[in-house]
Amino acid sequence: MQYKLSRRELLKASLGITATAFAGDLLHGAVAAEEAPGLHEASFYEKLESNTVRCSLCPWRCVVPPGGRGKCRVRENRNGTYYTLVYGYPCAIHNDPIEKKPFAHVYPGSMTFSLATVGCNFVCKFCQNWEISQKRPEEINVPYIKPADIIKMAKEAQPKPRTVAFTYSEPTIFYEYMADCARAAKDAGLGALMISNGFIAEKPLKELCKVMTAIKVDLKAFTKKFYEEICEGQLEPVLNTLKCLKDSGVWFEIVVLIIPTLNDGADEIKRMTEWI
Template sequence: MSKGGLTTKEAILYHKLDEDQVKCSVCHQACTISEGKRGICGVRENREGKLYTLNYGLTIAANIDPIEKKPLYHFLPGTRTYSLAAAGCNFRCPWCQNWEIAQSPKPHKQVEGIAASPEEHVRRALEYGCPSIAYTYSEPTIFVEYALEIMKLARAKGLKNVWVTNGYMSRETLEAILPYLDAANVDFKGPNDGVYGTYCGGMAEPIMENLKLLYKAGVHLEITTLVIPGVNDKPSQLEEIARFISSELNPAVPWHVSRFFPAWKMTDTPVTSVETLKKAKIIGEAAELKFIYLGNV
């Protein structure tokens, strides 16, 4: 195995434009990228009118985790999952818990990682007795080429595939992974009230639509909301999230309400109070949600 940005692969989801520009269609950022430039994620680069993914085959993290850590409480409970990530993310959340790997390639830095083939990951998962592989830690959407090849091999070997994601993938990406996706935990930060636009560089609507599509497709779905003081901890915001899960998905979809701890660019923001999480649980119960879990308590 070797270290460093040595592996590139032509992206699977993009369109060529005039003057050697390309339009990436892997997520809802839909970046238009000029020659020699990268997209918002920092790992997709236009080279002479072709879009290349710079993180293909480069693993920035790999671990064996309890499936509950994803968190998934109603999917293969009590088992361990083989977890992996490549560098990069299509969001810029200032509270990012894994910013060292998710934000490291931006704007134009070397893409770090250890070279590992899709076959090697599947072999490791089987050797460690893990019944599933989780694509996690960063954002699997922006290493979809790598993830998809692993997912296909995993499915052929009887392993389950899990995405831990911000849910901002494009419809094209979602359609590509759905035949191989068994479960997902989606980080839903809040309703359409400006949280995504102000802090993350995105919008709520595509995520809400993708949540509905995932549920409709029969993917096991659980939702996590990291409750951050001054960002999305108002009762009205939590009520909207709970109502959305209950009315647009299913009251039986688990909701993980997690406590924020200072990180990255929000080291001066206080820790979320346990009382706030308890209020969120009451709000979820009022919306008739059946499974509400308090995280990081």
């Protein structure tokens, strides 16, 4: 599967787009985080007592003490301010057929310029991209690439893509970067796609729907047991996301990966299809 981009390949792919991306002292982890160009204050959190914060980006609603991180491992509390550590640091970039996402009814036959950072708010035992989804930001050294340069790369890619896709890991955890890239994509005449596990809070989801062309949600099963034991997640918030998407009017598709003996029971499939 071609989803990983080595540091050498990423540098080569980005050559000529931005000098900043190649300055050795700007590589992620090479400078103090406060000086890194990609350090952004996180959206959707509240400050509590004693410099503690509560994240409101996803349903985990992590309460994070100073110096701590959320369950996603990519958001950190620094003296009472919550930061995303992955803004501008994609670790995987590839120009894919849109059916690989997979979307069945969004620009069939087209290409989509796809990217991801490390991190996820689930721990799925069957994850095919675990090498990036379960990493911490400091475990992968990649150059900083601002949203405008991502879009420039997309516009120069061959075959020409019609969209930019946020995929491979869980885009919710790089929400700020995704949203800014999506806005830049639309300004450049490209669509914006999110490929997600659906584990996102309602308020950030509604904001995201304003800039997304389409969203694909992986409905991993239809039992609480599967979500809790196989994904270390929860089913109900994902169902709430699907209801919210239906009400939002944004185009969305649901994909179910059938895993024999785990989520393929006839009764489960029947209940799922009736709910949908």
